[in-house]
Amino acid sequence: xxxxxxxxxxxxxxxxxxxxxxxxxxxxxxxxxxxxxxxxxxxxxxxxxxxxxxxxxxxxxxxxxxxxxxxxxxxxxxxxxxxxxxxxxxxxxxxxxxxxxxxxxxxxxxxxxxxxxxxxxxxxxxxxxxxxxxxxxxxxxxxxxxxxxxxxxxxxxxxxxxxxxxxxxxxxxxxxxxxxxxxxxxxxxxxxxxxxxxxxxxxxxxxxxxxxxxxxxxxxxxxxxxxxxxxxxxxxxxxxxxxxxxxxxxxxxxxxxxxxxxxxxxxxxxxxxxxxxxxxxxxxxxxxxxxxxxxxxxxxxxxxxxxxxxxxxxxxxxxxxxxxxxxxxxxxxxxxxxxxxxxxxxxxxxxxxxxxxxxxxxxxxxxxxxxxxxxxxxxxxxxxxxxxxxxxxxxxxxxxxxxxxxxxxxxxxxxxxxxxxxxxxxxxxxxxxxxxxxxxxxxxxxxx
Ligand SMILES: Cc1cc2nc3c(=O)[nH]c(=O)nc-3n(C[C@H](O)[C@H](O)[C@H](O)COP(=O)(O)OP(=O)(O)OC[C@H]3O[C@@H](n4cnc5c(N)ncnc54)[C@H](O)[C@@H]3O)c2cc1C
Numbered sequence: 135x136x137x138x139x140x141x142x143x144x145x146x147x148x149x150x151x152x153x154x155x156x157x158x159x160x161x162x163x164x165x166x167x168x169x170x171x172x173x174x175x176x177x178x179x180x181x182x183x184x185x186x187x188x189x190x191x192x193x194x195x196x197x198x199x200x201x202x203x204x205x206x207x208x209x210x211x212x213x214x215x216x217x218x219x220x221x222x223x224x225x226x227x228x229x230x231x232x233x234x235x236x237x238x239x240x241x242x243x244x245x246x247x248x249x250x251x252x253x254x255x256x257x258x259x260x261x262x263x264x265x266x267x268x269x270x271x272x273x274x275x276x277x278x279x280x281x282x283x284x285x286x287x288x289x290x291x292x293x294x295x296x297x298x299x300x301x302x303x304x305x306x307x308x309x310x311x312x313x314x315x316x317x318x319x320x321x322x323x324x325x326x327x328x329x330x331x332x333x334x335x336x337x338x339x340x341x342x343x344x345x346x347x348x349x350x351x352x353x354x355x356x357x358x359x360x361x362x363x364x365x366x367x368x369x370x371x372x373x374x375x376x377x378x379x380x381x382x383x384x385x386x387x388x389x390x391x392x393x394x395x396x397x398x399x400x401x402x403x404x405x406x407x408x409x410x411x412x413x414x415x416x417x418x419x420x421x422x423x424x425x426x427x428x429x430x431x432x433x434x435x436x437x438x439x440x441x442x443x444x445x446x447x448x449x450x451x452x453x454x455x456x457x458x459x460x461x462x463x464x465x466x467x468x469x470x471x472x473x474x475x476x477x478x479x480x481x482x483x484x485x486x487x488x489x490x491x492x493x494x495x496x497x498x499x500x501x502x503x504x505x506x507x508x509x510x511x512x513x514x515x516x517x518x519x520x521x522x523x524x525x526x527x528x529x530x531x532x533x534x535x536x537x538x539x540x541x542x543x544x545x546x547x548x549x550x551x552x553x554x555x556x557x558x559x560x561x562x563x564x565x566x567x568x569x570x571x572x573x574x575x576x577x578x579x580x581x582x
Contacts, residue, residue: 415527416551424483
Protein backbone atom coordinates (compact mmCIF):
# COMPACT_ATOMS: atom_id res chain seq x y z
CA UNK A 135 0.00 0.00 0.00
CA UNK A 136 1.25 3.46 -0.80
CA UNK A 137 -0.34 6.71 0.25
CA UNK A 138 -1.13 9.51 -2.14
CA UNK A 139 0.57 12.33 -0.23
CA UNK A 140 -1.77 14.95 -1.55
CA UNK A 141 -4.61 15.93 0.66
CA UNK A 142 -7.95 16.50 -1.02
CA UNK A 143 -10.83 18.62 0.19
CA UNK A 144 -13.23 16.25 -1.52
CA UNK A 145 -12.94 12.84 -3.12
CA UNK A 146 -15.85 11.81 -5.31
CA UNK A 147 -16.38 8.10 -5.73
CA UNK A 148 -17.86 7.17 -9.09
CA UNK A 149 -17.74 9.04 -12.38
CA UNK A 150 -21.29 8.59 -13.63
CA UNK A 151 -23.67 11.51 -14.08
CA UNK A 152 -23.76 12.31 -10.34
CA UNK A 153 -19.98 12.32 -9.93
CA UNK A 154 -19.51 14.38 -13.07
CA UNK A 155 -22.09 16.95 -11.96
CA UNK A 156 -20.48 17.28 -8.54
CA UNK A 157 -17.04 17.67 -10.12
CA UNK A 158 -18.29 20.40 -12.46
CA UNK A 159 -19.94 22.29 -9.62
CA UNK A 160 -16.78 22.15 -7.47
CA UNK A 161 -14.64 23.20 -10.40
CA UNK A 162 -16.90 26.03 -11.55
CA UNK A 163 -17.46 27.54 -8.13
CA UNK A 164 -13.91 27.48 -6.86
CA UNK A 165 -10.49 27.05 -8.35
CA UNK A 166 -9.10 26.42 -4.86
CA UNK A 167 -11.04 23.26 -4.06
CA UNK A 168 -8.76 20.27 -4.30
CA UNK A 169 -10.82 17.34 -5.48
CA UNK A 170 -10.45 14.09 -7.37
CA UNK A 171 -12.92 11.62 -8.89
CA UNK A 172 -12.12 7.93 -8.41
CA UNK A 173 -13.73 5.64 -10.96
CA UNK A 174 -13.60 1.83 -10.91
CA UNK A 175 -14.05 1.31 -14.63
CA UNK A 176 -11.80 2.03 -17.54
CA UNK A 177 -14.37 4.55 -18.80
CA UNK A 178 -16.61 7.25 -17.41
CA UNK A 179 -20.40 7.61 -17.63
CA UNK A 180 -21.43 4.66 -15.43
CA UNK A 181 -24.86 3.44 -16.47
CA UNK A 182 -24.85 5.84 -19.43
CA UNK A 183 -22.65 3.73 -21.68
CA UNK A 184 -22.32 4.08 -25.43
CA UNK A 185 -20.58 1.30 -27.33
CA UNK A 186 -18.34 2.12 -30.25
CA UNK A 187 -19.62 2.89 -33.70
CA UNK A 188 -17.31 0.30 -35.31
CA UNK A 189 -19.43 -2.57 -33.96
CA UNK A 190 -22.74 -1.70 -35.63
CA UNK A 191 -21.75 1.20 -37.85
CA UNK A 192 -22.96 3.81 -35.39
CA UNK A 193 -22.92 4.28 -31.61
CA UNK A 194 -25.42 2.31 -29.50
CA UNK A 195 -26.38 2.98 -25.89
CA UNK A 196 -26.39 -0.17 -23.80
CA UNK A 197 -27.51 1.80 -20.74
CA UNK A 198 -29.40 5.09 -20.70
CA UNK A 199 -30.34 6.49 -24.08
CA UNK A 200 -33.09 9.08 -23.63
CA UNK A 201 -32.68 12.47 -22.06
CA UNK A 202 -35.96 12.57 -20.19
CA UNK A 203 -37.71 15.77 -19.14
CA UNK A 204 -35.98 17.65 -21.93
CA UNK A 205 -36.65 21.36 -21.38
CA UNK A 206 -34.62 24.44 -20.40
CA UNK A 207 -34.82 23.41 -16.74
CA UNK A 208 -33.07 20.11 -17.44
CA UNK A 209 -29.36 20.39 -16.50
CA UNK A 210 -28.44 18.78 -19.84
CA UNK A 211 -30.31 21.32 -21.91
CA UNK A 212 -27.50 23.87 -21.87
CA UNK A 213 -24.87 21.23 -22.68
CA UNK A 214 -26.92 19.92 -25.53
CA UNK A 215 -27.19 23.46 -26.91
CA UNK A 216 -23.52 24.17 -26.22
CA UNK A 217 -22.21 21.02 -27.88
CA UNK A 218 -24.48 21.64 -30.83
CA UNK A 219 -25.43 18.03 -31.20
CA UNK A 220 -28.25 18.48 -33.64
CA UNK A 221 -28.74 14.86 -34.64
CA UNK A 222 -31.54 13.87 -32.38
CA UNK A 223 -34.61 11.74 -32.31
CA UNK A 224 -37.69 12.61 -30.34
CA UNK A 225 -39.32 9.52 -29.00
CA UNK A 226 -42.85 8.90 -27.94
CA UNK A 227 -42.72 5.52 -26.21
CA UNK A 228 -46.28 4.58 -27.08
CA UNK A 229 -46.23 5.97 -30.59
CA UNK A 230 -49.49 4.87 -32.22
CA UNK A 231 -48.54 6.09 -35.69
CA UNK A 232 -47.89 3.77 -38.58
CA UNK A 233 -44.26 3.51 -37.39
CA UNK A 234 -45.31 1.21 -34.54
CA UNK A 235 -46.45 -2.39 -34.61
CA UNK A 236 -48.73 -3.57 -31.80
CA UNK A 237 -48.75 -7.33 -32.04
CA UNK A 238 -50.05 -10.34 -30.24
CA UNK A 239 -48.02 -13.37 -29.14
CA UNK A 240 -48.58 -15.08 -32.50
CA UNK A 241 -47.75 -12.06 -34.64
CA UNK A 242 -51.36 -11.03 -35.30
CA UNK A 243 -52.06 -7.34 -35.08
CA UNK A 244 -53.87 -6.41 -31.88
CA UNK A 245 -57.46 -5.63 -33.00
CA UNK A 246 -58.27 -2.00 -32.32
CA UNK A 247 -61.57 -2.72 -30.58
CA UNK A 248 -59.88 -5.15 -28.18
CA UNK A 249 -57.00 -2.83 -27.47
CA UNK A 250 -59.48 0.01 -26.92
CA UNK A 251 -61.39 -2.08 -24.38
CA UNK A 252 -58.21 -3.25 -22.64
CA UNK A 253 -56.85 0.29 -22.46
CA UNK A 254 -60.04 1.47 -20.83
CA UNK A 255 -59.79 -1.28 -18.23
CA UNK A 256 -56.11 -0.44 -17.73
CA UNK A 257 -56.94 3.23 -17.23
CA UNK A 258 -59.59 2.29 -14.68
CA UNK A 259 -56.99 0.29 -12.80
CA UNK A 260 -54.69 3.32 -12.81
CA UNK A 261 -57.60 5.37 -11.47
CA UNK A 262 -57.85 2.94 -8.56
CA UNK A 263 -54.17 3.54 -7.87
CA UNK A 264 -54.57 7.28 -8.06
CA UNK A 265 -57.46 7.10 -5.60
CA UNK A 266 -55.39 4.93 -3.32
CA UNK A 267 -52.55 7.47 -3.37
CA UNK A 268 -54.91 10.19 -2.26
CA UNK A 269 -56.99 8.36 0.29
CA UNK A 270 -54.69 6.01 2.15
CA UNK A 271 -52.45 8.26 4.15
CA UNK A 272 -50.35 5.83 6.14
CA UNK A 273 -50.83 2.42 4.66
CA UNK A 274 -48.99 1.13 1.62
CA UNK A 275 -49.71 -1.89 -0.56
CA UNK A 276 -48.31 -3.21 -3.79
CA UNK A 277 -49.77 -2.01 -7.08
CA UNK A 278 -50.91 -5.59 -7.68
CA UNK A 279 -52.79 -5.79 -4.38
CA UNK A 280 -54.67 -2.58 -5.01
CA UNK A 281 -55.86 -3.55 -8.49
CA UNK A 282 -56.31 -7.28 -7.83
CA UNK A 283 -60.04 -7.40 -7.21
CA UNK A 284 -60.88 -5.48 -10.39
CA UNK A 285 -58.20 -7.30 -12.40
CA UNK A 286 -59.56 -10.71 -11.34
CA UNK A 287 -62.94 -9.77 -12.76
CA UNK A 288 -61.52 -9.86 -16.30
CA UNK A 289 -62.64 -13.20 -17.69
CA UNK A 290 -61.87 -12.89 -21.38
CA UNK A 291 -58.36 -14.32 -22.02
CA UNK A 292 -57.60 -11.99 -24.91
CA UNK A 293 -58.66 -8.86 -23.04
CA UNK A 294 -56.70 -10.03 -20.03
CA UNK A 295 -53.61 -10.42 -22.20
CA UNK A 296 -53.92 -6.85 -23.43
CA UNK A 297 -54.55 -5.53 -19.95
CA UNK A 298 -51.32 -7.31 -18.97
CA UNK A 299 -49.71 -5.63 -21.93
CA UNK A 300 -50.94 -2.29 -20.57
CA UNK A 301 -49.68 -3.04 -17.05
CA UNK A 302 -46.31 -4.23 -18.24
CA UNK A 303 -45.63 -0.76 -19.64
CA UNK A 304 -45.57 0.48 -16.08
CA UNK A 305 -43.23 -2.35 -15.11
CA UNK A 306 -40.84 -1.32 -17.87
CA UNK A 307 -40.63 2.25 -16.64
CA UNK A 308 -39.78 1.02 -13.15
CA UNK A 309 -37.72 -2.01 -14.22
CA UNK A 310 -39.68 -3.95 -11.63
CA UNK A 311 -42.90 -5.87 -11.08
CA UNK A 312 -46.30 -4.62 -9.93
CA UNK A 313 -46.24 -7.20 -7.14
CA UNK A 314 -43.28 -5.30 -5.62
CA UNK A 315 -43.99 -1.68 -6.55
CA UNK A 316 -45.54 0.68 -4.03
CA UNK A 317 -49.11 1.67 -4.88
CA UNK A 318 -48.46 5.03 -3.26
CA UNK A 319 -45.17 5.94 -4.86
CA UNK A 320 -44.76 3.98 -8.12
CA UNK A 321 -44.08 6.39 -10.89
CA UNK A 322 -44.43 9.18 -8.36
CA UNK A 323 -43.34 11.62 -11.00
CA UNK A 324 -45.25 10.43 -14.02
CA UNK A 325 -44.07 12.74 -16.75
CA UNK A 326 -41.07 10.54 -17.53
CA UNK A 327 -42.63 9.53 -20.79
CA UNK A 328 -42.81 13.07 -22.09
CA UNK A 329 -40.10 15.09 -23.82
CA UNK A 330 -37.58 12.37 -24.49
CA UNK A 331 -34.75 12.96 -26.87
CA UNK A 332 -32.14 10.42 -27.88
CA UNK A 333 -28.80 11.67 -29.14
CA UNK A 334 -27.53 9.77 -32.13
CA UNK A 335 -23.98 10.01 -30.82
CA UNK A 336 -25.13 8.34 -27.58
CA UNK A 337 -25.85 9.42 -24.01
CA UNK A 338 -22.61 7.91 -22.69
CA UNK A 339 -20.58 9.83 -25.26
CA UNK A 340 -22.47 12.99 -24.36
CA UNK A 341 -21.49 12.66 -20.68
CA UNK A 342 -17.90 11.92 -21.66
CA UNK A 343 -17.79 15.05 -23.79
CA UNK A 344 -19.15 17.13 -20.93
CA UNK A 345 -16.66 15.74 -18.40
CA UNK A 346 -13.55 15.71 -20.53
CA UNK A 347 -13.95 18.28 -23.30
CA UNK A 348 -16.00 21.00 -21.68
CA UNK A 349 -14.65 20.58 -18.17
CA UNK A 350 -11.47 18.49 -18.05
CA UNK A 351 -12.35 17.05 -14.66
CA UNK A 352 -9.63 15.34 -12.60
CA UNK A 353 -10.60 11.68 -12.95
CA UNK A 354 -8.62 8.63 -11.85
CA UNK A 355 -9.89 5.65 -13.87
CA UNK A 356 -9.37 1.94 -13.06
CA UNK A 357 -9.53 2.71 -9.36
CA UNK A 358 -11.90 0.54 -7.37
CA UNK A 359 -12.65 1.87 -3.92
CA UNK A 360 -12.61 -1.03 -1.47
CA UNK A 361 -13.04 0.75 1.83
CA UNK A 362 -13.65 4.15 3.40
CA UNK A 363 -12.26 4.72 6.87
CA UNK A 364 -13.57 7.64 8.93
CA UNK A 365 -12.08 6.56 12.27
CA UNK A 366 -9.51 9.35 12.19
CA UNK A 367 -11.07 12.71 13.18
CA UNK A 368 -9.05 14.67 10.61
CA UNK A 369 -8.43 12.51 7.58
CA UNK A 370 -10.74 10.12 5.79
CA UNK A 371 -8.71 7.27 4.31
CA UNK A 372 -9.87 5.65 1.08
CA UNK A 373 -8.35 2.28 0.22
CA UNK A 374 -8.33 1.32 -3.43
CA UNK A 375 -7.67 -1.72 -5.61
CA UNK A 376 -4.46 -0.27 -7.00
CA UNK A 377 -3.00 -0.22 -3.48
CA UNK A 378 -3.12 3.54 -3.15
CA UNK A 379 -4.61 5.12 -0.06
CA UNK A 380 -6.18 8.53 -0.62
CA UNK A 381 -6.65 11.11 2.14
CA UNK A 382 -9.36 13.74 2.19
CA UNK A 383 -11.65 15.86 4.32
CA UNK A 384 -14.98 14.91 2.72
CA UNK A 385 -16.11 12.02 0.56
CA UNK A 386 -19.00 12.10 -1.90
CA UNK A 387 -20.24 8.59 -2.62
CA UNK A 388 -22.11 8.21 -5.92
CA UNK A 389 -21.88 4.45 -6.45
CA UNK A 390 -25.15 2.78 -7.49
CA UNK A 391 -27.69 1.66 -4.91
CA UNK A 392 -27.17 -1.94 -6.08
CA UNK A 393 -23.50 -1.77 -5.00
CA UNK A 394 -24.47 -0.34 -1.61
CA UNK A 395 -26.99 -3.14 -1.15
CA UNK A 396 -24.33 -5.83 -1.51
CA UNK A 397 -21.64 -3.88 0.37
CA UNK A 398 -19.03 -3.64 -2.39
CA UNK A 399 -17.43 -0.88 -0.31
CA UNK A 400 -16.55 -1.51 3.33
CA UNK A 401 -17.26 1.38 5.69
CA UNK A 402 -15.13 1.69 8.83
CA UNK A 403 -16.92 2.13 11.18
CA UNK A 404 -20.13 0.69 9.76
CA UNK A 405 -22.77 3.00 8.38
CA UNK A 406 -25.48 4.03 10.87
CA UNK A 407 -28.58 1.90 11.15
CA UNK A 408 -30.90 4.48 9.51
CA UNK A 409 -28.64 4.61 6.43
CA UNK A 410 -28.49 0.83 6.20
CA UNK A 411 -32.27 0.66 6.53
CA UNK A 412 -32.76 3.14 3.69
CA UNK A 413 -30.35 1.18 1.48
CA UNK A 414 -32.32 -2.01 2.17
CA UNK A 415 -35.77 -0.41 1.78
CA UNK A 416 -35.31 1.33 -1.54
CA UNK A 417 -35.97 -0.74 -4.66
CA UNK A 418 -33.45 -1.34 -7.39
CA UNK A 419 -34.63 -2.91 -10.64
CA UNK A 420 -33.13 -4.55 -13.66
CA UNK A 421 -33.44 -3.58 -17.30
CA UNK A 422 -31.25 -5.03 -20.03
CA UNK A 423 -30.93 -4.47 -23.75
CA UNK A 424 -30.31 -7.05 -26.45
CA UNK A 425 -29.05 -5.45 -29.65
CA UNK A 426 -29.19 -7.49 -32.85
CA UNK A 427 -28.10 -6.58 -36.36
CA UNK A 428 -29.50 -8.61 -39.26
CA UNK A 429 -28.55 -8.84 -42.91
CA UNK A 430 -31.95 -7.47 -43.86
CA UNK A 431 -34.95 -5.81 -42.36
CA UNK A 432 -37.78 -8.35 -42.09
CA UNK A 433 -40.08 -6.29 -39.86
CA UNK A 434 -41.01 -3.39 -42.16
CA UNK A 435 -39.21 -0.45 -43.63
CA UNK A 436 -40.80 2.31 -41.60
CA UNK A 437 -41.25 0.47 -38.34
CA UNK A 438 -39.35 2.03 -35.44
CA UNK A 439 -41.11 0.36 -32.50
CA UNK A 440 -42.63 -3.07 -31.90
CA UNK A 441 -44.91 -3.68 -28.91
CA UNK A 442 -45.67 -7.28 -28.10
CA UNK A 443 -48.37 -8.80 -25.89
CA UNK A 444 -46.98 -11.96 -24.34
CA UNK A 445 -49.25 -14.94 -23.71
CA UNK A 446 -47.03 -16.71 -21.22
CA UNK A 447 -45.61 -14.27 -18.71
CA UNK A 448 -46.63 -10.63 -18.61
CA UNK A 449 -44.16 -8.31 -20.26
CA UNK A 450 -41.80 -10.78 -21.94
CA UNK A 451 -40.15 -8.96 -24.87
CA UNK A 452 -42.79 -6.27 -24.56
CA UNK A 453 -40.82 -3.46 -26.14
CA UNK A 454 -38.48 -3.41 -29.11
CA UNK A 455 -37.10 -0.44 -30.94
CA UNK A 456 -35.61 -0.61 -34.36
CA UNK A 457 -33.41 1.40 -36.61
CA UNK A 458 -34.80 0.02 -39.87
CA UNK A 459 -32.09 1.40 -42.15
CA UNK A 460 -29.33 -0.37 -40.23
CA UNK A 461 -31.34 -3.58 -39.77
CA UNK A 462 -31.03 -3.30 -36.00
CA UNK A 463 -33.50 -4.39 -33.34
CA UNK A 464 -33.04 -3.47 -29.69
CA UNK A 465 -35.08 -5.64 -27.32
CA UNK A 466 -35.70 -4.42 -23.79
CA UNK A 467 -36.13 -6.91 -20.96
CA UNK A 468 -36.88 -6.20 -17.30
CA UNK A 469 -37.20 -7.71 -13.83
CA UNK A 470 -37.49 -11.54 -13.46
CA UNK A 471 -37.11 -12.22 -17.14
CA UNK A 472 -34.02 -10.00 -17.37
CA UNK A 473 -32.50 -11.83 -14.39
CA UNK A 474 -33.26 -15.21 -15.95
CA UNK A 475 -31.65 -14.21 -19.23
CA UNK A 476 -28.53 -12.89 -17.52
CA UNK A 477 -27.82 -16.37 -16.27
CA UNK A 478 -27.75 -17.76 -19.83
CA UNK A 479 -24.87 -17.69 -22.30
CA UNK A 480 -24.97 -15.24 -25.19
CA UNK A 481 -25.82 -18.07 -27.58
CA UNK A 482 -28.68 -19.27 -25.41
CA UNK A 483 -30.08 -15.75 -25.21
CA UNK A 484 -29.86 -15.35 -28.99
CA UNK A 485 -31.67 -18.66 -29.49
CA UNK A 486 -34.39 -17.48 -27.13
CA UNK A 487 -34.77 -14.24 -29.05
CA UNK A 488 -34.76 -15.99 -32.43
CA UNK A 489 -37.52 -18.39 -31.33
CA UNK A 490 -39.54 -15.38 -30.24
CA UNK A 491 -38.94 -13.41 -33.44
CA UNK A 492 -39.86 -16.40 -35.61
CA UNK A 493 -43.08 -16.74 -33.66
CA UNK A 494 -44.15 -13.13 -34.10
CA UNK A 495 -43.05 -13.00 -37.74
CA UNK A 496 -44.23 -16.47 -38.82
CA UNK A 497 -44.40 -15.67 -42.54
CA UNK A 498 -40.79 -14.65 -43.12
CA UNK A 499 -37.49 -16.48 -43.03
CA UNK A 500 -35.28 -14.95 -40.36
CA UNK A 501 -31.56 -15.60 -40.60
CA UNK A 502 -29.34 -15.58 -37.53
CA UNK A 503 -28.16 -12.06 -36.61
CA UNK A 504 -24.83 -10.92 -38.04
CA UNK A 505 -23.85 -9.11 -34.84
CA UNK A 506 -25.20 -8.70 -31.37
CA UNK A 507 -24.48 -7.09 -28.00
CA UNK A 508 -26.19 -7.93 -24.72
CA UNK A 509 -26.04 -5.85 -21.56
CA UNK A 510 -25.73 -7.58 -18.21
CA UNK A 511 -26.28 -4.79 -15.71
CA UNK A 512 -27.03 -7.11 -12.82
CA UNK A 513 -23.80 -9.07 -13.05
CA UNK A 514 -21.83 -5.88 -13.62
CA UNK A 515 -20.20 -5.39 -10.22
CA UNK A 516 -20.10 -1.61 -10.62
CA UNK A 517 -23.82 -1.26 -11.22
CA UNK A 518 -25.46 -4.44 -9.80
CA UNK A 519 -28.75 -3.59 -11.52
CA UNK A 520 -30.19 -0.75 -13.57
CA UNK A 521 -32.06 1.95 -11.64
CA UNK A 522 -34.03 2.52 -8.46
CA UNK A 523 -37.76 2.48 -7.81
CA UNK A 524 -40.23 2.64 -4.92
CA UNK A 525 -41.22 -0.78 -3.59
CA UNK A 526 -43.93 -1.14 -0.94
CA UNK A 527 -43.16 1.02 2.12
CA UNK A 528 -40.36 3.03 0.53
CA UNK A 529 -41.15 6.71 0.20
CA UNK A 530 -39.61 10.16 -0.12
CA UNK A 531 -38.16 9.83 3.39
CA UNK A 532 -36.25 6.75 2.22
CA UNK A 533 -34.73 8.80 -0.60
CA UNK A 534 -33.93 11.62 1.82
CA UNK A 535 -32.17 9.15 4.11
CA UNK A 536 -30.18 7.82 1.16
CA UNK A 537 -29.10 11.40 0.47
CA UNK A 538 -28.42 12.45 4.08
CA UNK A 539 -24.80 12.91 5.19
CA UNK A 540 -23.41 10.68 7.91
CA UNK A 541 -20.16 10.18 9.88
CA UNK A 542 -20.38 13.67 11.41
CA UNK A 543 -21.25 15.13 8.03
CA UNK A 544 -18.05 13.87 6.40
CA UNK A 545 -19.67 11.32 4.10
CA UNK A 546 -21.97 12.80 1.46
CA UNK A 547 -24.21 10.89 -0.94
CA UNK A 548 -25.43 11.44 -4.49
CA UNK A 549 -26.71 9.32 -7.38
CA UNK A 550 -30.06 8.85 -9.08
CA UNK A 551 -31.40 7.02 -6.00
CA UNK A 552 -30.82 10.08 -3.77
CA UNK A 553 -32.69 12.69 -5.78
CA UNK A 554 -35.41 13.52 -3.27
CA UNK A 555 -38.12 15.94 -4.23
CA UNK A 556 -37.69 15.20 -7.91
CA UNK A 557 -37.45 12.28 -10.30
CA UNK A 558 -35.30 9.30 -9.40
CA UNK A 559 -33.85 6.66 -11.72
CA UNK A 560 -32.71 8.90 -14.58
CA UNK A 561 -29.43 10.40 -15.72
CA UNK A 562 -30.70 13.93 -15.13
CA UNK A 563 -31.83 12.83 -11.63
CA UNK A 564 -28.28 11.70 -10.90
CA UNK A 565 -26.84 14.92 -12.29
CA UNK A 566 -29.12 17.08 -10.13
CA UNK A 567 -28.16 15.10 -7.03
CA UNK A 568 -24.45 15.64 -7.74
CA UNK A 569 -24.97 19.39 -8.10
CA UNK A 570 -26.93 19.45 -4.83
CA UNK A 571 -24.21 17.72 -2.83
CA UNK A 572 -21.38 19.79 -4.31
CA UNK A 573 -23.20 22.96 -3.24
CA UNK A 574 -23.43 21.61 0.32
CA UNK A 575 -19.74 20.72 0.29
CA UNK A 576 -18.73 24.15 -0.99
CA UNK A 577 -20.62 25.71 1.91
CA UNK A 578 -18.81 23.49 4.39
CA UNK A 579 -15.49 24.40 2.83
CA UNK A 580 -16.47 28.05 3.25
CA UNK A 581 -16.27 28.60 -0.45
CA UNK A 582 -19.88 29.49 -1.09
C1 LIG B 1 -30.57 -0.43 -19.56
C2 LIG B 1 -30.74 0.93 -18.92
C3 LIG B 1 -31.50 1.88 -19.57
C4 LIG B 1 -31.65 3.14 -19.00
N1 LIG B 1 -32.33 4.09 -19.71
C5 LIG B 1 -32.34 5.36 -19.26
C6 LIG B 1 -32.79 6.41 -20.11
O1 LIG B 1 -33.14 6.20 -21.28
N2 LIG B 1 -32.77 7.67 -19.60
C7 LIG B 1 -32.34 7.95 -18.32
O2 LIG B 1 -32.35 9.11 -17.93
N3 LIG B 1 -31.88 6.97 -17.52
C8 LIG B 1 -31.84 5.70 -17.96
N4 LIG B 1 -31.28 4.71 -17.20
C9 LIG B 1 -30.85 5.03 -15.82
C10 LIG B 1 -29.55 5.84 -15.80
O3 LIG B 1 -28.59 5.20 -16.58
C11 LIG B 1 -29.05 5.98 -14.37
O4 LIG B 1 -30.08 6.44 -13.52
C12 LIG B 1 -27.90 7.00 -14.25
O5 LIG B 1 -26.95 6.81 -15.26
C13 LIG B 1 -27.26 6.85 -12.88
O6 LIG B 1 -26.19 7.75 -12.72
P1 LIG B 1 -25.37 7.72 -11.34
O7 LIG B 1 -24.30 8.72 -11.42
O8 LIG B 1 -26.31 7.77 -10.19
O9 LIG B 1 -24.75 6.25 -11.28
P2 LIG B 1 -23.70 5.50 -12.32
O10 LIG B 1 -23.92 6.10 -13.65
O11 LIG B 1 -23.91 4.11 -12.12
O12 LIG B 1 -22.32 6.02 -11.76
C14 LIG B 1 -21.74 5.43 -10.62
C15 LIG B 1 -20.27 5.18 -10.92
O13 LIG B 1 -19.67 4.58 -9.77
C16 LIG B 1 -18.69 3.67 -10.22
N5 LIG B 1 -18.38 2.73 -9.14
C17 LIG B 1 -19.15 1.73 -8.65
N6 LIG B 1 -18.50 1.11 -7.62
C18 LIG B 1 -17.31 1.74 -7.49
C19 LIG B 1 -16.20 1.56 -6.60
N7 LIG B 1 -16.19 0.61 -5.65
N8 LIG B 1 -15.12 2.37 -6.73
C20 LIG B 1 -15.10 3.36 -7.67
N9 LIG B 1 -16.13 3.58 -8.53
C21 LIG B 1 -17.23 2.78 -8.43
C22 LIG B 1 -19.36 3.01 -11.41
O14 LIG B 1 -18.42 2.38 -12.24
C23 LIG B 1 -20.06 4.19 -12.07
O15 LIG B 1 -19.27 4.78 -13.07
C24 LIG B 1 -31.07 3.45 -17.75
C25 LIG B 1 -30.29 2.49 -17.11
C26 LIG B 1 -30.10 1.25 -17.69
C27 LIG B 1 -29.21 0.26 -17.01
